[in-house]
Amino acid sequence: MSSAQRAPQHFAIIGAGIAGITCARTLVQAGHQVTIFEKSRSAGGRMATRGSAFGSFDHGVQYFTARDPRFLQALETTPKLCKRWSANSVQVLDELGHVTAPGLPSHDAHWVAVPGMKSLVSGWAEPLEAGGCIELQTRVVRIEPDAVKPRQWQLRTESLDGTQHVFSGFDGVLLATPCAQAHKLLQTSEQSKPWIKQLEQVKVAPCWTLMLAFPQAMQPGLSALGPQWNAARSTHHRIAWLARESSKPGREPIERWTVQASAAWSQEHIHDDAPRAEAKLLKAFSEVTGIRAEPAHVDSQRWLYAKTVKPLGKSHLWDAKKGLGVCGDWCLGHRVEDAFVSGLELALAVV
Known part of the structure; x- marks a missing residue:
């Protein structure tokens, strides 16, 4: 079966910054199902805005360029x-x-x-949120083979109040988190060992x-x-x-x-x-x-x-046999555009 004819699959995406949302949007447009897990109260990552009695602050990314x-x-x-x-x-x-x-x-x-x-990522995430595709305030603590279907994946999560839950039945898991967090999660999976050393080189x-x-x-x-x-x-x-x-x-x-x-x-x-x-x-x-x-x-x-400071040097990591992928601005650099390209190219590799 060609990639264009591949049956719809269900992907877990960890992280709702611009890389994760871009990846999710692209997969949905290709006919796949996604569930996004975000530990914060809203999508955005470092595309962040904080309110105050005197007005808002862009306390993460200050601006972005668009070359691609x-x-x-x-x-x-x-x-x-x-x-x-x-x-x-x-x-x-x-x-x-x-x-x-x-x-x-x-x-x-x-x-x-x-x-x-924050408005750019929030705006792009709106259709996903309306479709029930985003689990907010949900931190993924472990990724592992599905208990019932070992060729699929399941995620162990923890909410802000400490409630634990298992989400299962994923054909693939795509990490769109900071490198250190991706590294920590991948260490819980025996199948991702070849990537660990690569991620350790990122600064x-x-x-x-x-x-x-x-x-x-x-x-x-x-x-x-x-x-x-x-x-x-x-x-x-x-x-x-x-x-x-x-x-x-x-x-x-x-x-x-x-x-x-x-x-x-x-x-x-x-x-x-x-x-x-x-x-x-x-x-x-x-x-x-x-x-x-x-x-x-x-x-x-x-x-x-x-x-x-030192990027991965490639836009993403993807192992089709294992159904594991990684993306984020740190793969290419530190720009908003780097995060977009990374999330996009991971999704394109998947489909």
């Missing part, structure tokens, strides 16, 4: 979910906030999802992210606080990136900043508690931007797996 024609085509199917973000003001700053180099390359359009970065850096709001900047007669630019790469030892959230299209007007720490500093302070990390990053933010005002809102997020 397949990604561009996918974005065109939901044009209302994305808008260009004029990043002409992006600069590179030294430790004192001085501009040392021009901004990001102008040939790459910078896109953001609207009204928040992914953590990132502390700081979120600040300055509603006082909205007072009559008071212009925006701090610098005239809206986003910047930084060589400050604590900070790698800063962005004025209110400068992005479709966002609330209150002055808000998202600050992403450098990989080295984040690794060094990976075990700090949130108040300690926030205080250190706030001090560095003041040094770089010149904003000395007290923020009305301070929040943070510690991403354990944020930016790929």
